[in-house]
Amino acid sequence: MKKFYLIVIILAIATVGLSSKWQDNKDAKPQKKSVSKAKTTKTGKEKSNQQKMMKKLYTNCKTCHTYEYPTKSDPALVNCPRSKMISVFHRPEEGPIIVKMNDIYGKYGPVIFSHRIHSEMSEMSGGCNGCHHYNTTGPVLKCKKCHAEERKREDLSKPDLNAAYHRQCINCHRQWNRNVNCDGCHKLKENDSEQKIAILVNAVSNAQHPEIPHPEKVVYETKYNKGKFVTFFHDEHNKIFGIQCIECHRDENCIRCHDINRLKKGNNISFQQKKIHKTIDEHHKPCVACHQKQSCDKCHKSNIMDRFNHTITAGWALKHYHQTISCNKCHGGKIGKVNRNCSSCHKKWELGNFNHSVTGIILNENHKEIDCESCHENKNYSVKPVCNSCHDDKNYPKDKPGRIKSIRVVSRK
Amino acid sequence: MFEEPQPIKFKYFTPGVIILCLIAINGLAFIAARIIFGIGSVTNLNNLYPWGLWIGVDVAAGVALAAGGFTSAALGHVMHKEQFHAIVRPALLTAMLGYTFVAMAVAVDIGRYYYIWHPLVMWNPNSALFEVGICVMIYLTVLYIEFMPILTEKLNGKIKFNGLLHYLNEPLNKLVNFLDKILSKAMFVFIIAGVVLSTLHQSSLGTLMVIAGNKMHPLWQTPVLPLMFLISAISVGFPMVIFESMLASRSLGIKPEMEVLSKLGRFVGPILGIYLAFKLGDMFIRETFRYLAHFNIESVMFIFEMVFGVIVPLIMFLMDRVLKSPLKLFIGSCLVIFGVLLNRINNFIIAYHPPYSKEAYIPSFGEFSVTIGCIAMLVLLYRLAVRYLPVINLHQHPMKVVIDE
Amino acid sequence: MKEISRRSFLTSIGAAATGSLAISANQALSQPTNILSEDRRGVLVDTSNCVGCRSCEWACKNAHGIDAGDIESYKDRSVFNNMRRPGIDSYTVVNEFSNEKNPLLPIDVKVQCMHCDKPACVSACIVGAINKHEDGSVVWDTDKCIGCRYCMVACQFQIPVFEFEKAIQPEIRKCDFCYERFKKGKLPACVEICPLEALTYGPRNELIKLARQKIKRNPEKYINYIYGEKEVGGTSWLYLASRDFQSIGLPKLNNKPAPGVSESIQHGIFAYFVPPVALYSWLGAMMWITKRKEEVKQEKEIDYV
Structure with missing residues (x-):
C-alpha cells in the first residue's frame, strides 16, 4: 500500500515538473511556434550535445551542491567554482551592434555603448569573458540579472548594478586617458537630449574600429x-x-x-x-x-x-606562380629541401597537357610536338635547356624555341 | 620662637616690576587677541598638533611646579613638622596663584572657554582629562579655602566701609570672625583633601598622554607615566619652595631662611633618587635605552632631562656642602625645576609625534607671550600678596626691611 | 550656521550665568554612550576598486552642509600631488599613491574617521561629547564640547580637526558616518554616490567575511590582511589593498584598543573611590598621630621648662 502511494506521489511530482517545463517553453516563445517545433525535433541531438558539454565540463550535481538533496530553502551550494564554469563565446557579429544602457536613472542620460567594436577587439583581449564573466553556457545574461539595482541590499558579495557597469568600463578607460571624468561616457540630461541621443546612436552604430596597423x-x-x-x-x-x-x-x-x-x-x-x-x-x-x-x-x-629570401636560402628564386602559393604547397608540413624537379610536384605534367606558356615561353609550332627531354636533358627542368642536340648554331637563352610571353608578375596578396 | 607671618612693607614698583608689568600686558593683549580672533590667530597649533606650549607649560608644568603647596602642606600639617610651618604659607600662596593661572591658561586654551563649567555636570569618568579637570577645580577651591585664614586674619574686625556700604561692616566682620573660627577647626579636612586631590590629578596629568599611544615617543610613553608624573611633582615641590623663598628673600631684601630650607633640601635627594630609580627601571623593563642610540632630538632631550634635571641635582642634594650654601642650594633647586619643566615639555611637545606631520610644532610668539605674561602676572600678584597679607614669616631676626632695593 | 552658534553661545552664557544647571540635568552626570552593537555597520573600502573620482568628497560635503562647489571641479587630479588630510571643510579626502606594478592604475585611498570599536576619542573626551552609536558611528556633540582638543591628541588615526580660526563656537569636525542619514534609513553619502562601489556598506561581521572571500578569490590582487579588522581593537571601516597599508598612508598600529591602558589606569585610581578614600584616611590618621606626638613633645618641653 505504501509503495503505491509512493509511486503516485513520484508520478505527480514528475508531471508537475514536466508541465512546468513545458509551460516555460511556451511562455518563452509563444509567437514562433514553428521554431519551437523545429527545436523539438532536434531535441535528441541537442540532448546528446548537452551531454557532451556536461562531460566536457565535468559538471555533476556535486559541482554546485555540497550534498545530494538540496532543497529550495537550503540549496547547499558550494562556493561557486567560477573558474570551472565556462563562459559565453560568440562571434562579434552575433552580438548587438550597440547597447543602450539606461537601467540606472540619474542626472545622466543613457550611455551608448558600441558592443560591436568592443566585442571585435575583445577577441584579442580575453574574449567575451572580459565582460560577460561567470556566464554559464546558454544565453548571455543581462548584468542586472545578477547585480542588484539598489545599493542598499542584503547580498554584498556582488557589486550593485551601478558599480558593475562602472567597473567594467572604467578600469580600461582610465588607463587610456588617465582620467575618470564622467563626461567621457555620460551625457547630461538636457532638453534636447532625445535628439542628441538619436545622433549619438547613429554615430556609434556606424562606428568601426580603425584598421589595426601591422608592423612589418x-x-x-x-x-x-x-x-x-x-x-x-x-x-x-x-x-x-x-x-x-x-x-x-x-x-x-x-x-x-x-x-x-x-x-x-x-x-x-x-x-x-x-x-x-x-x-x-x-x-x-x-x-x-x-x-x-x-x-x-x-x-x-x-x-x-x-x-x-628563397633565392638565397634555397638557391632557387621564386617566380611567377610560385610566389603566390603558400610554402606548405611545396614543402608539405615541414620546411626543408624539396626536389627541384618540376615533376616532383607537377606529376601530371606531360607532353600534351602542359601549357608551356606558363613558363613564359610560348613554343612555336616546330617545338610544340617535340618531347620534353629533347630540350630538357634528363627531365631536369631547373637546368637551362640545351639546343645543340639538334641545332649546331643555336644556344639558349640567346635563342628561344618560340616567343617570350609578356609576363605579368602576379603580386602576392 | 615661632613668629606669626606678617605683611611686609616694601616699595612695590621697581624697574624689574615695571618690566614684568609690560610683559604681563603683552600677554594679556595676546589673550585678548585669542578671545576675539580665535586660537588659530595667536598660536601655531594645527590639526596635527592640537596641544602646544599652553598645555605643556602653562597647564602641565604649572600644575607640577605648584606642587610645593601640597608637599609642604603634607610635611607641615599632616606630618606636623612644626619647623616647616614658616614655608607653608608662601608655598600655599604660590600654589593658589599657580593653580589660578593654570585654570586661566586652560580657559585660554580651550576653544569654548565659556563652557569651562561643562565638566562639572557632564561627566566622563573614563577620561583622564576629566579627572584632572575635576580635581583641579576642587583643589583650587580647597586652596582658596586654605588661603582663607590668611584673609580672615587680615580682615578680622577691620572691615570698615564708608558711605552707603557702612552698614555692611558689622555683618561682614561677624562673618569673617565666624569663618576664622570655623576654618581653624575644620581646616584639617581641607588640608588632607588638598593632598589627596593633588596626588590624584598630578598623576592623572601623566595619564593624559598615555592614550596617545604610538603617537608618543617610547622614551616617554609608558603605562607608569602617571606614577612618574606624581613622583616628579613631589620631587619638585620642595625645590620650588626653596626657589621661591630664595627669590622672594632676595627680591624683598630678607635673609633667606637657610635653616628651614636646608632641612627641606634633605628631602629632595631621596625623592629624586626614587624618581631616577623608576625612570631607569622603566627604561630597562621596556628596553627603551635602544632609542638613546638614535641620535635625534628625542634622545638628546631625554638625556638632557635626565642628566641635568635628575642626576646632577640628585648628587647635589645629597651633599651637605650644597645644602648649607644658599647659592648652591638655589642652583640645585633650579636644576630640579628645570628638569621637571623640561620633562613636561618633552612629554607634551617633544615626544608627541602625530602621524602625517611634516614639520614639527614650534610655539608662536603669541604663545610664548601668553605663557611668560602669565608667569609675570603670577610674580606681580605674589608681590602684592606678601605686601598686604600675612604670608611671610620674619622669624628669628626681625629684619630691617629695605625699602629701596 | 553663525546664527545658531551665536544663539547657543548666548544661551550657554545665560545658562552659566544663572547657574541653572538643571537645564543640562538630562545630560548631567551621564557618561557618553559607547554602544558596541553586535550588528554594527561598517564600510569595506576596496582600494583596488577606487579610481579617485572624488565623488565621495563632493557628496560628503553636500550631506554635511558644507559648500561643495561644482562637481566638475573635482576632475582636477593635481590635488593628488600632495597628500591631503581631512579638514574642517572636508570630512573625507582621497589620496593617490603610485603603483609600481602598473603606473596607469594608481592606488587611491579614501580617508575618513575609522569609527573605532573602542574609540579613543570617546574615552578621552572630558565631557563625553563624543558618542558611539548603535550603528557603529562615532559622533561629536556640539552641545557638550568645550573645545579642549583632547580627542585630537587621543585619535590614533589623526582624524578629528578643529576650527582654530573661529573665536566663538569653534567645532571639532570629523566624519560622523552620516548618522543622521542612517536614522532615516539611508546609506552614508559617500557610499551612496561611489560609482564603483569601492565602499561596501553593511554589517561589519559580513564585511569581514566578504573581505576574506575577496582575498581568497584574488590572492594575487590583495595582500592577505584586512586593515581595521584588529587595529586598535577593530574599526568600523575596513580596508583592502594590493600592498602594505603603511605605503598607502594608513598608520601602523597595534591591536590593543587605544583607550585600554589609560582607562585601566583611570579605573585603578578610582576603583569605587577606594584608593582616594584610603589615602584620605591614611593621611588623616597620620595627621592625628603626629599631632598627638607633637602635643606630647610640647607638653614635655613645657614640663621641662
Whole structure:
C-alpha cells in the first residue's frame, strides 16, 4: 500500500515538473511556434550535445551542491567554482551592434555603448569573458540579472548594478586617458537630449574600429648571450603563414594600443615594445606553438636577421606562380629541401597537357610536338635547356624555341 | 620662637616690576587677541598638533611646579613638622596663584572657554582629562579655602566701609570672625583633601598622554607615566619652595631662611633618587635605552632631562656642602625645576609625534607671550600678596626691611 | 550656521550665568554612550576598486552642509600631488599613491574617521561629547564640547580637526558616518554616490567575511590582511589593498584598543573611590598621630621648662 502511494506521489511530482517545463517553453516563445517545433525535433541531438558539454565540463550535481538533496530553502551550494564554469563565446557579429544602457536613472542620460567594436577587439583581449564573466553556457545574461539595482541590499558579495557597469568600463578607460571624468561616457540630461541621443546612436552604430596597423618586423633584444637578437617578421606570419591575430594576441591589454601617449602622436602609432616582464616560458609560448623542435640559434642571432629570401636560402628564386602559393604547397608540413624537379610536384605534367606558356615561353609550332627531354636533358627542368642536340648554331637563352610571353608578375596578396 | 607671618612693607614698583608689568600686558593683549580672533590667530597649533606650549607649560608644568603647596602642606600639617610651618604659607600662596593661572591658561586654551563649567555636570569618568579637570577645580577651591585664614586674619574686625556700604561692616566682620573660627577647626579636612586631590590629578596629568599611544615617543610613553608624573611633582615641590623663598628673600631684601630650607633640601635627594630609580627601571623593563642610540632630538632631550634635571641635582642634594650654601642650594633647586619643566615639555611637545606631520610644532610668539605674561602676572600678584597679607614669616631676626632695593 | 552658534553661545552664557544647571540635568552626570552593537555597520573600502573620482568628497560635503562647489571641479587630479588630510571643510579626502606594478592604475585611498570599536576619542573626551552609536558611528556633540582638543591628541588615526580660526563656537569636525542619514534609513553619502562601489556598506561581521572571500578569490590582487579588522581593537571601516597599508598612508598600529591602558589606569585610581578614600584616611590618621606626638613633645618641653 505504501509503495503505491509512493509511486503516485513520484508520478505527480514528475508531471508537475514536466508541465512546468513545458509551460516555460511556451511562455518563452509563444509567437514562433514553428521554431519551437523545429527545436523539438532536434531535441535528441541537442540532448546528446548537452551531454557532451556536461562531460566536457565535468559538471555533476556535486559541482554546485555540497550534498545530494538540496532543497529550495537550503540549496547547499558550494562556493561557486567560477573558474570551472565556462563562459559565453560568440562571434562579434552575433552580438548587438550597440547597447543602450539606461537601467540606472540619474542626472545622466543613457550611455551608448558600441558592443560591436568592443566585442571585435575583445577577441584579442580575453574574449567575451572580459565582460560577460561567470556566464554559464546558454544565453548571455543581462548584468542586472545578477547585480542588484539598489545599493542598499542584503547580498554584498556582488557589486550593485551601478558599480558593475562602472567597473567594467572604467578600469580600461582610465588607463587610456588617465582620467575618470564622467563626461567621457555620460551625457547630461538636457532638453534636447532625445535628439542628441538619436545622433549619438547613429554615430556609434556606424562606428568601426580603425584598421589595426601591422608592423612589418619586430626585433627583440634578448638577454640570450649566444644570440641577442630575435627578428620576427610579423607580416610573413600574418600574410604568408596565414596566422590569425588571435592565435598570438589572446590576452592583450587594450592599453597595448589605446594609450593616451600614442593617441597624441596622431595616426602615427608606433609599436615600440615596452619592456614587459614575463617568464621565459611566457615569452616563447607564441613562437613555440609552431616552431616546436628548433634550436635556439634558429631565432636567436647575433645580428638582426634579413627577411627570408628563397633565392638565397634555397638557391632557387621564386617566380611567377610560385610566389603566390603558400610554402606548405611545396614543402608539405615541414620546411626543408624539396626536389627541384618540376615533376616532383607537377606529376601530371606531360607532353600534351602542359601549357608551356606558363613558363613564359610560348613554343612555336616546330617545338610544340617535340618531347620534353629533347630540350630538357634528363627531365631536369631547373637546368637551362640545351639546343645543340639538334641545332649546331643555336644556344639558349640567346635563342628561344618560340616567343617570350609578356609576363605579368602576379603580386602576392 | 615661632613668629606669626606678617605683611611686609616694601616699595612695590621697581624697574624689574615695571618690566614684568609690560610683559604681563603683552600677554594679556595676546589673550585678548585669542578671545576675539580665535586660537588659530595667536598660536601655531594645527590639526596635527592640537596641544602646544599652553598645555605643556602653562597647564602641565604649572600644575607640577605648584606642587610645593601640597608637599609642604603634607610635611607641615599632616606630618606636623612644626619647623616647616614658616614655608607653608608662601608655598600655599604660590600654589593658589599657580593653580589660578593654570585654570586661566586652560580657559585660554580651550576653544569654548565659556563652557569651562561643562565638566562639572557632564561627566566622563573614563577620561583622564576629566579627572584632572575635576580635581583641579576642587583643589583650587580647597586652596582658596586654605588661603582663607590668611584673609580672615587680615580682615578680622577691620572691615570698615564708608558711605552707603557702612552698614555692611558689622555683618561682614561677624562673618569673617565666624569663618576664622570655623576654618581653624575644620581646616584639617581641607588640608588632607588638598593632598589627596593633588596626588590624584598630578598623576592623572601623566595619564593624559598615555592614550596617545604610538603617537608618543617610547622614551616617554609608558603605562607608569602617571606614577612618574606624581613622583616628579613631589620631587619638585620642595625645590620650588626653596626657589621661591630664595627669590622672594632676595627680591624683598630678607635673609633667606637657610635653616628651614636646608632641612627641606634633605628631602629632595631621596625623592629624586626614587624618581631616577623608576625612570631607569622603566627604561630597562621596556628596553627603551635602544632609542638613546638614535641620535635625534628625542634622545638628546631625554638625556638632557635626565642628566641635568635628575642626576646632577640628585648628587647635589645629597651633599651637605650644597645644602648649607644658599647659592648652591638655589642652583640645585633650579636644576630640579628645570628638569621637571623640561620633562613636561618633552612629554607634551617633544615626544608627541602625530602621524602625517611634516614639520614639527614650534610655539608662536603669541604663545610664548601668553605663557611668560602669565608667569609675570603670577610674580606681580605674589608681590602684592606678601605686601598686604600675612604670608611671610620674619622669624628669628626681625629684619630691617629695605625699602629701596 | 553663525546664527545658531551665536544663539547657543548666548544661551550657554545665560545658562552659566544663572547657574541653572538643571537645564543640562538630562545630560548631567551621564557618561557618553559607547554602544558596541553586535550588528554594527561598517564600510569595506576596496582600494583596488577606487579610481579617485572624488565623488565621495563632493557628496560628503553636500550631506554635511558644507559648500561643495561644482562637481566638475573635482576632475582636477593635481590635488593628488600632495597628500591631503581631512579638514574642517572636508570630512573625507582621497589620496593617490603610485603603483609600481602598473603606473596607469594608481592606488587611491579614501580617508575618513575609522569609527573605532573602542574609540579613543570617546574615552578621552572630558565631557563625553563624543558618542558611539548603535550603528557603529562615532559622533561629536556640539552641545557638550568645550573645545579642549583632547580627542585630537587621543585619535590614533589623526582624524578629528578643529576650527582654530573661529573665536566663538569653534567645532571639532570629523566624519560622523552620516548618522543622521542612517536614522532615516539611508546609506552614508559617500557610499551612496561611489560609482564603483569601492565602499561596501553593511554589517561589519559580513564585511569581514566578504573581505576574506575577496582575498581568497584574488590572492594575487590583495595582500592577505584586512586593515581595521584588529587595529586598535577593530574599526568600523575596513580596508583592502594590493600592498602594505603603511605605503598607502594608513598608520601602523597595534591591536590593543587605544583607550585600554589609560582607562585601566583611570579605573585603578578610582576603583569605587577606594584608593582616594584610603589615602584620605591614611593621611588623616597620620595627621592625628603626629599631632598627638607633637602635643606630647610640647607638653614635655613645657614640663621641662
